[in-house]
Amino acid sequence: MSCASPSPRVPSPTADLRRRGKRLALTAYRLGLLAAAFLCLHLVTQRRDAGRAERLDSTRALAMVKTWLPNAAANGPPEGDDRVSPVLDANGEPIGWAAQTNPAARSIIGYAGPSNLLIVFDARRSVVGVTLLESADTSGHVAVVVKDAGFFNQWNGRNQSALGLPGKPVIVSGASLTSEAMARGVAARFGAKGMDEWFPGEIPIEAVKKLFPGAATLSGEQVFDGGGKPLGTLLRSSRMGVAVRGFQGPSDVLLALDPSGETIVGVAMAGSRDNEPHTSDVRDTLAFDGPFKGMKARGFSKLEPGTTLMTSGASRTAEAVEESVREVLRRHFAPEPVARPALGIREGAALAWIALGLWLGFGRWRGNKRARTLFAVITVVLGGLWLGLMTGQDQWIKSAMRGSVAGSALPLLALTFAAVLVPAAFGKNVYCSQLCAHGAAQQLLGNLRRRRFVLPPALHRVLAGMPWLTLGLLWLLAFLGVGFPFADAEPFEVWSAGFIALVPVLIFAGGLLASVFLPQAYCHYGCPTGAVLKFLASSPGRWTRRDSIAGGVVLVGWLSFWIS
Numbered sequence: 001m002s003c004a005s006p007s008p009r010v011p012s013p014t015a016d017l018r019r020r021g022k023r024l025a026l027t028a029y030r031l032g033l034l035a036a037a038f039l040c041l042h043l044v045t046q047r048r049d050a051g052r053a054e055r056l057d058s059t060r061a062l063a064m065v066k067t068w069l070p071n072a073a074a075n076g077p078p079e080g081d082d083r084v085s086p087v088l089d090a091n092g093e094p095i096g097w098a099a100q101t102n103p104a105a106r107s108i109i110g111y112a113g114p115s116n117l118l119i120v121f122d123a124r125r126s127v128v129g130v131t132l133l134e135s136a137d138t139s140g141h142v143a144v145v146v147k148d149a150g151f152f153n154q155w156n157g158r159n160q161s162a163l164g165l166p167g168k169p170v171i172v173s174g175a176s177l178t179s180e181a182m183a184r185g186v187a188a189r190f191g192a193k194g195m196d197e198w199f200p201g202e203i204p205i206e207a208v209k210k211l212f213p214g215a216a217t218l219s220g221e222q223v224f225d226g227g228g229k230p231l232g233t234l235l236r237s238s239r240m241g242v243a244v245r246g247f248q249g250p251s252d253v254l255l256a257l258d259p260s261g262e263t264i265v266g267v268a269m270a271g272s273r274d275n276e277p278h279t280s281d282v283r284d285t286l287a288f289d290g291p292f293k294g295m296k297a298r299g300f301s302k303l304e305p306g307t308t309l310m311t312s313g314a315s316r317t318a319e320a321v322e323e324s325v326r327e328v329l330r331r332h333f334a335p336e337p338v339a340r341p342a343l344g345i346r347e348g349a350a351l352a353w354i355a356l357g358l359w360l361g362f363g364r365w366r367g368n369k370r371a372r373t374l375f376a377v378i379t380v381v382l383g384g385l386w387l388g389l390m391t392g393q394d395q396w397i398k399s400a401m402r403g404s405v406a407g408s409a410l411p412l413l414a415l416t417f418a419a420v421l422v423p424a425a426f427g428k429n430v431y432c433s434q435l436c437a438h439g440a441a442q443q444l445l446g447n448l449r450r451r452r453f454v455l456p457p458a459l460h461r462v463l464a465g466m467p468w469l470t471l472g473l474l475w476l477l478a479f480l481g482v483g484f485p486f487a488d489a490e491p492f493e494v495w496s497a498g499f500i501a502l503v504p505v506l507i508f509a510g511g512l513l514a515s516v517f518l519p520q521a522y523c524h525y526g527c528p529t530g531a532v533l534k535f536l537a538s539s540p541g542r543w544t545r546r547d548s549i550a551g552g553v554v555l556v557g558w559l560s561f562w563i564s
């Protein structure tokens with residue numbers, strides 16, 4: 001009787017399919033948790049920033065509110081779609097409302113900067129008073145506006161619902177641009193659009209005809225006659241970001257070039273925020289004397305400033321228009337910025353190194369000690385000392401807060417994606433084993449001693465929780481909006497920035513020194529980034545206690561976001 005050896009068990013196709021499905025589902029769950037944590041932090045940050053921008057919690061703002069609501073004891077946080085703050089009395093009862101024009105007014109520049117106004121309403125949302133909270137405009141103009149009570153009283157008695165209709169506001173003479181910007185800020189705060197555009201709308205064809213008499217259409221900057229023949233180019237200062245100020249404000253200057261684009265056909269003013277009669281005088285000079293007509297466009301910048309357009313009695317306005325022409329031409333002829341090559345030597349080397357690390361991590365060489373040591377040297381020299389390329393909590397938390405990974409260099413993005421996706425998808429922590437320079441440095445230092453220590457199991461268990469504790473603390477600080485320097489909690493910045501901040505230098509040096517005696521000491525007992533990557537790579541396809549805890553923590557984060 002022969003005794004046949006038992007054949008190895010081959011899993012049935014259904015069991016294999018189930019196993020793969022389970023693994024895929026767990027990969028999706030772990031990556032989903034990470035994405036959910038990022039999204040939650042982003043939304044919390046966004047809401048906090050919006051709240052900060054609208055909140056009226058300074059004692060100065062409260063003192064101003066008391067001018068009209070003497071029983072005011074506190075300004076509550078902004079509420080409702082219109083983000084207006086309730087004004088509360090000593091018992092916490094609402095007695096009115098208050099709002100500031102920032103952040104809506106921040107892009108509305110008066111003479112030299114934006115202003116922030118405080119608007120106080122009674123309980124029925126009728127304006128009882130408006131005043132200036134702060135201004136970055138020129139102090140002389142601001143002082144003129146502040147003295148003019150009529151300017152601030154113009155809103156009194158109006159309901160909040162009517163403030164978004166800009167209409168024709170009262171403007172303060174001698175500070176017209178500053179006061180109009182403030183009035184526009186009030187309208188913008190309550191929903192008016194386009195308040196930061198001083199010269200809105202398109203140029204009517206009648207105005208174009210003054211420079212190109214045969215003009216029938218204007219397409220972009222190109223002017224055509226009725227038969228579609230190009231007549232020339234029309235450049236507009238306000239659309240090119242040129243705003244040279246005359247006595248009181250900038251002018252919207254039109255500059256016409258002939259079809260070759262080399263000769264100036266004429267210059268006109270489409271609009272102006274400057275003072276009358278200066279603007280009319282300059283307009284007449286441009287129309288009747290045509291001082292720019294026939295001049296070479298490219299050579300214009302070489303002429304002495306203030307020698308082409310001269311208008312007696314309106315010299316400052318004329319100089320501003322001439323300066324606008326100069327700047328428009330400079331911008332028009334400025335060479336296109338030369339595109340940087342998409343990949344320089346550093347980027348190319350970084351991507352090649354990442355690819356090599358991945359190949360090594362998956363290939364048959366990964367078990368070869370010599371190959372691993374050689375690649376660890378490459379990682380320390382190239383990835384660490386030369387490129388300073390490492391992913392860490394500072395980068396993760398800031399990207400989550402911004403809600404974008406844009407702005408990070410391509411190699412760092414590639415490295416981060418490799419670090420996160422590979423362990424989740426394949427159960428291999430290739431980043432820690434091959435691509436982290438700090439891990440590689442510890443590996444090389446560990447090779448210096450044959451005999452190394454092993455911590456007693458109880459101490460090991462306690463210290464192994466440190467990376468998780470650090471991770472939780474860093475994310476909690478980020479959620480609470482505490483301005484903590486997250487880069488200081490890990491040693492990675494030292495590789496790219498050098499020995500600058502004390503704490504990361506201590507973590508850097510302490511971790512490396514410890515790794516001589518304890519294998520990968522910092523990785524095991526200190527690194528929060530490594531903790532996440534190990535979690536993603538651990539027990540592929542098998543639900544662990546960490547999956548439950550991580551899910552619970554992320555759920556708590558979302559619940560607190562919804563409840564608060």
Ligand code: SF4
Pocket residue numbers: 431432433436437438439440522523524527528529530531
């Ligand atoms: S555990 Fe931290 S320090 Fe260690 S290799 Fe991973 S990321 Fe680098």
